[in-house]
Amino acid sequence: MDRLSLRTNLENYRTPFEEEASFIPDFTALTYDKNAFVRERLAGHFTGSAWIVNKRRTHALMTLHRKLNRWLQLGGHADGNENLLEVALLEAQEESGLTSLRIVDAGIFDIDRHVIPQKGEIPEHFHYDVRFLIEAEMNEPLVISEESKDLAWIPFDAVDDLVGFNPSILRMLEKTSKSEILL
Template sequence: MNWINLITKYTPYNEQEKKDKEIILSCITMFDDVLSRNNAITHITSSAFVVNKTKDKVLVVHHNIYNSWSWTGGHADGEEDLLAVAIKELKEETGIKSVQPISSQIFALDILPVLGHIKQEKYVSAHLHLSVAFLIEADENEVLIVKEDENSDVKWIPIDEMTLYSNEPHMQKVYAKIISKLKKREKM
C-alpha cells in the first residue's frame, strides 16, 4: 500500500493521534520532500514497538543521542515502504534476525519533537519527526547486538516498566498509549 494511503487510512486511537494525523497529512501536502531528511523542518520516521511472543516484554535500545531507553526506528530517507524501514532499523539496531509484524498497518501515529543535537560531529537543528510506528514480534532468546554508533545497550524489559526506563516525558506518553492500545487489542 502507498505510504500516504497507509497514513490516510489509519484510524486514530485518541484525540492526540487525530490531531497529529491532520498535521501529518498537511505536511505531506505542504512539503514534497517530507519523506527525506532534506526537509530540515519535519520528516517521516518509522519505528518498531517490539514485543515478545507472550507480549509481556518489550525490546529497547539505549539511544546515544537522547541518553534514554527507547524503541528502535529511523528516518524513511526516501523509502516509501515504512514497515520495511521499521524492520530494517530494528534489525540494524539490535541484531535481531527473525521478526514478524503483528500487522502491516500502522499501530501508532505521533509528531515527535527533536531537540538540536550533534550527530557525526555536525549540528542538527531542532525539528519534528512525523512518526509512524508498527507493532512487531521478535524472539526474546535471539542474541542481541549493540549498534555502537547509535546505541550503548539493547535489552528486553517488562512491558509494564517501559515508561520507567524512558527519561523523555513526551516519549513516556507515547509508550503508555501504545501499551494501553496493545492491552486493549489483546483482550479482544
C-alpha cells in the same frame, strides 16, 4: 507501503487517543511534500519505527538511544525510502541484530510527532514517526549498534518506570496490553 498508500492509511487511521488523533492532518499533509522522506527537510520529516514485542505480549524491546539518552522503540530516518514499514524493519534489524522479526500487521500501529533537539549544525526539527507492531523471539541474541548505549527486553510492567512520562511510549504499551492479537 509507498507514499500514496501511506496517505490513504493516514486518512483512514482512527485512534481513541486525542493527542495521536491530532497528528493525523499534519501527517497526511506531509505526504504531499516531495522531500517528506529525507532528513534534509529541516522543518521535519518522516521516520519509521518498530514497536517490538514478544509473542506472549509481556515484554517490549527497547533501546537506550545514544544521542537522546532515553529509552525508546527502535527506528530511524527514511532517507528517501517511502516504504516506512520497510524502514522500520531495516532499522529494527540494524539496531538489534534480530533476524526473527515478524510483522504482526502491515497497517499503522501508532503515529507520533516529536521534537528532536538541535545537534551541531542540525537545527531543532520534528520527526513524524510512523510505528508498526513487530514480534521477535526473546531468546535470540541482541547486538547493540553504535546508535545505542543499551538494548533490552523490558517487562511491560517496568516500561512506565523506565521511560518516565513519555506519552507516546505509554500509548503503544497500552495499545499492546489491550491487544487481543496473540499469534
